Every structure is written in C-alpha cells, then in structure tokens.
Amino acid sequence: MILTTKNLAHWYTDESSKLYSDVNLTFGSNKFYAIIGESGSGKTTILSFLAGLDVPRAGEIAIDGVSINKIGLTKYRQRYVATIFQSYNLLTSMTAYQNIETALAITRSSHKGDRQYILEQLARVGINQAQAFKNVHKLSGGEQQRIAIVRALLVDAPIVAADEATGNLDHENSRVIVNLFKELAHDYGKTVILITHDREIAKEADVQIELKDRQFTVL
Numbered sequence: 001m002i003l004t005t006k007n008l009a010h011w012y013t014d015e016s017s018k019l020y021s022d023v024n025l026t027f028g029s030n031k032f033y034a035i036i037g038e039s040g041s042g043k044t045t046i047l048s049f050l051a052g053l054d055v056p057r058a059g060e061i062a063i064d065g066v067s068i069n070k071i072g073l074t075k076y077r078q079r080y081v082a083t084i085f086q087s088y089n090l091l092t093s094m095t096a097y098q099n100i101e102t103a104l105a106i107t108r109s110s111h112k113g114d115r116q117y118i119l120e121q122l123a124r125v126g127i128n129q130a131q132a133f134k135n136v137h138k139l140s141g142g143e144q145q146r147i148a149i150v151r152a153l154l155v156d157a158p159i160v161a162a163d164e165a166t167g168n169l170d171h172e173n174s175r176v177i178v179n180l181f182k183e184l185a186h187d188y189g190k191t192v193i194l195i196t197h198d199r200e201i202a203k204e205a206d207v208q209i210e211l212k213d214r215q216f217t218v219l
C-alpha cells in the first residue's frame, strides 16, 4: 500500500502566504516515518490531510493511486487510518478499561468484551491493572496519551497517523511508544507517520522528513 501526495499546496487565510506548495511525498508499508519541523511550520496541518480529516487547497492525496476524495473521506478514515492526536479525546468519566472496552465494542474485533485481551493491550503500553481501573481524569497526561494510543490501534488500520504522540511522555515512556511504532511498521506491515519536534525520536524512524522553509526534505 502506498500513500502519496501530489502537488499538494495549502494556505489558511491568504494565498500569498502559503504554508507550502508542490508537496510530493510517498509513504509505503512496513515503514516508520517521522515528520520533523519547527512549531507552526504546518506539521499538524499535513497530518490532518494524510488522515483525511481536512482537505488541502490544492493537490491530491491518493492511496495506491486512487484519490482519497474518490474513496470518500469518511470511508477512507474508517478503513485506512488510525489517528492519535495531541488531545486524547478519552471519555474522562470512565476508566481506562472502559474506554478501550467501549471503543472495541464498535469495531469488528473478535475481542469485544474480552477482559484479558483489553488488559494485555493496556499492559503493552505500560498501563497496569490498577491504572486500568482508575478514572481517566485521575491519570497523568502521559498515561492518558498511552491509553489513546491503545484505543487508536484497536482499529486495525494500515496507516497510523500520530501527532506528537510522545510529546507528554518522559524518556522511558517515549521509548515504549517508539518501540511500539517500530513493531507496528516492521512486524505488522503498517505505515506509521509520526509528527515530532524531538530529533532524538525522529532518529528512531526509518525515514525522517524535515519541514523547513516551507519545503519537505527527506533526510
């Protein structure tokens, strides 16, 4: 599976001050990509296009040569993309366990209501049983982030789009998440695209793409 951008261009308010133009990028399966760049350079913006959450002013995004507009953005998001964004959008009055249980209930997964499976998935990102049964609002930002990652990954999508997924985490927890992204790419064949401002984390990716002076460069 190949995700491409063709002559993508975007501006928010004024065409004369474009965020970028003529962006031609290719993302393949089995690879972990990091997009790195200064604050305000437009990283979140491009991720929202790749995730089918927003539409660029010009250009096309295609999956295996088929425009995602043709597929339909809603269908594209449901079938192809798991998104992890900075705001976790967890149900804060529920426990971590209930958040995952609720999300699982609306998938086609055979693990619906499977307590052992849910606890295993949470343990994968370092959320232990005691934490799993705490109300989400009593957990730290980093813990909430990790729960949001588990939830996103329940949707077994070929593309994982993550915005600063390690932004709130300390070094040890960042490693857990980065290793999980590597595993998703290398062992599960996914296309993982992570936005980060952290060069050390970007170095862990298979491909680093730098957004600088309105240009994307593969390092």
Ligand SMILES: Nc1ncnc2c1ncn2[C@@H]1O[C@H](COP(=O)(O)OP(=O)(O)OP(=O)(O)O)[C@@H](O)[C@H]1O
Pocket: 012, 013, 019, 037, 038, 039, 040, 041, 042, 043, 044, 045, 046, 197
């Ligand atoms: N909805 C919007 N309307 C107008 N301007 C916007 C909108 N969203 C973002 N911008 C502007 O576009 C630029 C790029 O924003 P974006 O969030 O993509 O940057 P970023 O590289 O992800 O930044 P950060 O690392 O700080 O999250 C910024 O100058 C931002 O203020």
